[in-house]
Amino acid sequence: MDVHLVDHPLAASRLTTMRDARTGNAAFRAALRELTLMLIYEATRDAPVVQEKIQTPVATTVGVRLANPPLLVPVLRAGLGMADQAHTFIPEAQMGFVGMARDEHTHEPVPYMESLPEDLTGRPVFVLDPMLATGGSMVNTVELLTQRGATDVTCICVLAAPEGIAALEASGLPVRLVLASIDERLNDSAFIVPGLGDAGDRQFGPR
Ligand SMILES: O=P(O)(O)OC[C@H]1O[C@H](OP(=O)(O)OP(=O)(O)O)[C@H](O)[C@@H]1O
Numbered sequence: 001m002d003v004h005l006v007d008h009p010l011a012a013s014r015l016t017t018m019r020d021a022r023t024g025n026a027a028f029r030a031a032l033r034e035l036t037l038m039l040i041y042e043a044t045r046d047a048p049v050v051q052e053k054i055q056t057p058v059a060t061t062v063g064v065r066l067a068n069p070p071l072l073v074p075v076l077r078a079g080l081g082m083a084d085q086a087h088t089f090i091p092e093a094q095m096g097f098v099g100m101a102r103d104e105h106t107h108e109p110v111p112y113m114e115s116l117p118e119d120l121t122g123r124p125v126f127v128l129d130p131m132l133a134t135g136g137s138m139v140n141t142v143e144l145l146t147q148r149g150a151t152d153v154t155c156i157c158v159l160a161a162p163e164g165i166a167a168l169e170a171s172g173l174p175v176r177l178v179l180a181s182i183d184e185r186l187n188d189s190a191f192i193v194p195g196l197g198d199a200g201d202r203q204f205g206p207r
């Protein structure tokens with residue numbers, strides 16, 4: 001599996017803000033939005049483009065635009081904080097939604113909402129979820145996409161535990177991963193260590 005770690009001082013500084021327990025909800029959301037911009041920038045680095053002839057005020061030249069803009073799929077709740085910024089950066093993208101919440105005790109994902117196009121054949125998909133912990137939620141989400149024919153899925157995360165990356169890889173699903181940090185491990189509650197806590201609660205308050 002292709003894993004692209006965005007190793008950049010500006011990304012690291014936004015991540016530090018998000019990790020800091022003193023950061024309030026609004027500042028956490030702002031840092032996530034800014035970091036999302038950097039992750040999307042890197043995720044689209046090799047995206048195919050088509051050329052188009054344009055006229056500048058001075059001359060005719062050839063410009064480019066994305067050949068096949070991705071479907072953006074934020075995973076509710078935490079991924080919602082990445083959706084608007086990703087859409088700002090790729091305004092021609094369409095958006096689908098998946099709702100997934102981990103059971104507190106089993107740590108298994110419980111899907112509760114899905115709003116996706118029927119047919120994803122030939123469409124690149126960017127899944128937006130800041131946290132890849134056990135990997136259960138992401139594997140479940142990507143399965144929903146591949147069942148609809150998706151074969152080109154990019155998971156855009158802020159943090160991952162090694163356990164989550166291993167689970168995604170072991171799934172054999174057609175994914176690549178773009179993220180800002182690979183942390184140390186999971187704790188007994190399946191939270192990422194050192195992590196940043198509950199990414200949904202830190203944006204929106206406790207569920
Ligand atoms: O890799 P996993 O072990 O499945 O954990 C990761 C999931 O946990 C968080 O969501 P959560 O279930 O807390 O829901 P929320 O976004 O509504 O807070 C996170 O946003 C991921 O979706």
Ligand SMILES: O=c1cc[nH]c(=O)[nH]1
Binds near residue numbers: 131191192197198
């Ligand atoms: O550390 C974690 C693990 C799962 N979900 C989160 O929001 N944080």
Ligand SMILES: [Mg+2]
Binds near residue numbers: 199
């Ligand atoms: Mg949560």
